[in-house]
Amino acid sequence: MAIAYASTPRRVGAPHRGPITSLLEDERWLAMALLLPTVVLLGLFIAYPFFEGVYLSITNTKVGVPGAFVGFANFDKIWNDGIFRVAVWNTVLYTFVTTVFKLALGLWLALLLNRHFKGKAFVRAFILLPFIIPTVLSTFAWKWMFDPTFSVINWVLFKLGVITGRINWLGDPELAMISVIIVNVWRGVPFYAISLLAGLQTISPELHEAAAIDGAPPWKRFWYVTWPLLLPVTMVVVLFSVIQTFADFQLVYVLTGGGPANATHLFATYAYQIGVGTGLLSEGAAISLAMFPVLFLVVIIQLLYIRRVETH
């Protein structure tokens, strides 16, 4: 840019500039002016809450009680908290299982959608529905479907003769976790499918034709051509989704509230329950912050991977 400016000839007899205009002629001031809105927004909505959270986590603040500095007492406390440990395990399990299913189903859907068929555009738009509907809304619908009395799933299974009694989807600790996972997969698959479809469409059909002529049967074409070329997109999608899922809140909050008996608590829901529900702000902040190292690691891996792809 500097070169471009330097080579632009000064217009002779240009009108006199005001003080602000001439200040913005200087690239350093212009850069600052252009960056300011972003800095303000990020500072207000990302940096401030984050540092406030860090500050809260090392005090003993409660709702209405300004706290004093307590060091790492909150972290010590949650370390020895059995429910916190359950929440950690749940979050890891929830993230891992849903990611595997979302990736597998999303890839399968993307491969199907990448073929030519009638009504392709409509189906592609339709697939996105679970992703477009506000989570709270769709989760309420699922809550009805899992309702012990009114469950449509139970009704269908009963009518088909698969079950004889009611399945207590959200009341049984193990089933509740499975239910939560099902809803998350349902909600997350479209994102995978559409992103991977976009990735698939960047792969030239000629490569598949070349591989077909080279003697590769369909699954080898997938394994040797499609998959390696789709991997960069897949990595980004997975890491994105892992971050989202790890910090998931709405879905569990609406569906089970973390219950039954804390069986479905995740980091976020447990932090909310402790911090807002019971008013122990500092402890809630400590629980939220415990997520940070894991997510930080994920982000680092993501950035390193993207850089590697870019430089190669």
Next chain:
Amino acid sequence: MAQVVIRNLNKKFDNEVHAVKDVNLEIRDKEFVVLVGPSGCGKTTTLRMVAGLESITSGNVLIGDKVVNDLPPMDRDIAMVFQNYALYPHMSVYQNMAFGLKMRKFERAEIEQRVHAAADILGIHELLQRKPRQLSGGQRQRVALGRAIVRHPQVFLFDEPLSNLDAKLRVQMRVELKKLHDRLGTTAIYVTHDQVEAMTLGDRVVVMKDGLVQQVGEPLELYNTPANRFVAGFIGSPAMNFAAVTVSDGGGALWAGNDGLRIKVPAPLSNRIGAYVGKPLTMGIRPEDLRIANGADPTDLSFGAVVEVVEKLGSEILLDVKVGGGSMVASVEPTTLTKVRDQVRLAINPDRLHFFDNASEAAI
């Protein structure tokens, strides 16, 4: 090595476009046949049906003596070079060339030997460890060729392989392709829209238009005796001049004339157009069969023209001239001193006149 036979081949796409119509071709063993025609003439679709990349609506494709209509591409023992090279971007040049052999479960040592042999022929040894994106267009083209030749297939299929190269490289690769074919002797089908490529590479050339084969023949056969007006205009550069003329009988000879010229048609040709006396038809004359007339040229084999554009190409000069209500291009000696708006007299080579029926466009 094998011959390829195409019998009554048809292709209709879902949208009812009839892309290939009743194509019949016999490509002999070791022959280099070029399919040429404008965009949408069905040449690439025909090639893709031979490759097995496109389903056949009706008709047969035989490779060797075997009908391959229902065989997948991998079982047809063919290799194809694509327009955009279609190199696997995540594999090295070596891996690209070895892929087909690996898929066919060749021994490691055999693969290595064949890839190196192909790399020697194409002079790409030092590129073997590179990725396709680190190569220039010409190098990619060589790798794509290498991937085809390591397999020792029965037939090579080329889908406009040179059209992504710049003009100079295209000429160079054209010569190398010709040499490669002379060396390997593999049957080859080559698709292009460039008639110069077709003429220089093909043992025989197939001219196609609107899904129909217009003419099949050796390059000079197409040039000298085009079957119809389309082939006459498509083969040769600059293109043949066409003039609407009416045939008349006078003084014991036949004359072809319009508002700008009146040519006495020589004997063997005049026999053929005898039925057209009093009727209009199209006369064709190539730019290289026109020259500036001198005093010795009879007036019934020359005509007056006004120069509109002078294109000096070095080896020749192209004159865009106005003849009566029409226009023509003449290729004249590079030493000719002619300027725009000059009045010139152009003499024709009467043995190289062509006549085409106006309705059927067939050569007479």
